[in-house]
Amino acid sequence: MSHASSAQWCSPPGLLVLHAVRVTGLADDVAVAHRTGVDQHQVSELLQDNEAYGWVTHVGFAGTSGWTLTERGRAEDARRLAEELDKSGARATVEEAHRGFRPLNARLVRACTDWQLRPEADDRLAVNDHSDPEWDARVLDELSALAGDLRQLVGGLANALARFGGYDERFSAALARAREGQQQWVAGVGVASCHAVWMELHEDLLSTLGIARGAEPGSQ
Structure with missing residues (x-):
């Protein structure tokens, strides 16, 4: 039985915590709590339970550590997402959002x-040294336009699935930090850059719809 999608669906903490680890790729208890809004003590208990079930494992490398999903965890997350999509009646909304996301993603x-490359006559792959303010301004303006499109897309999604x-x-x-001159906030790794946040949303849409990365229509 499907519920009408007119009311916003709020996911249970167990799904929020497990799915946050999947979408983030690697996250500690604090990051999961911050992302999900679930109390940190409850997050820690859920992650320990998930570890006992073999759904997550704690890893560390290069001075970074956190939880990551196992294959069993991915399967469990996929099962819960599919069940939620049916119960919430939000499938059509998420499918529409995914269709709208694809041209924005390009x-x-x-x-x-x-932002990373600025082609020159003798080098198409020349690194952007950020010495051309007009070039960078054009990129930041495009990201600002995308931010507006994203606000509309996420608003419709969140009305269906909180x-x-x-x-x-x-x-x-x-983007605001990038405009202040902190260049790593456009496409840097290790921070919640524009690119990192965007990639997480992409993973969220794909995993919610059960689409394997690389299996989207039109993908290489």
């Missing part, structure tokens, strides 16, 4: 490439 990839809320705010926060 623009985001181009913008991040332009757990999709916040991506637009995190993207805009990263």
Whole structure:
């Protein structure tokens, strides 16, 4: 039985915590609590339970440590997401959002490439040294336009499934830092950069719909 999707669906803490680890890739208890809004003590208990079930494992490398999903954990997350999508009646909303996301994704990839590379006559792959303010301004303006599109897309998603809320705010926060001159907040790793937040939303959409990365229509 499907519920009408007119009311916002709020995911249970167990799904929020397990899915946050999947979407983030690697996250500690504090990061999961911050992302999900679930109390940190409850997050820690759930993660320990998930570890006992063999759904997550704690890893560390290069001075970073956190939880990551196992294959069993991915299967459990996929099962819960499919069940939630049916119960919430949100499938059509998420499918529509994914269709709208794909052209935006192409623009985001181009913008991040332009942030990292600035082709020259003798070198198409010349690194962008950020010495051309007009070039960088054009990229930041495109990211600002994408932020507006993202706000609309995420708003519609979050009205159906509450757990999709916040991506637009995190993207805009990263963009604001980039505009202040902190260049790593466009496409840097290790921070919640525009690119990192965008990739998480992409993974969230794909995993919610049960689409394997690389299996989207039109993907290489």
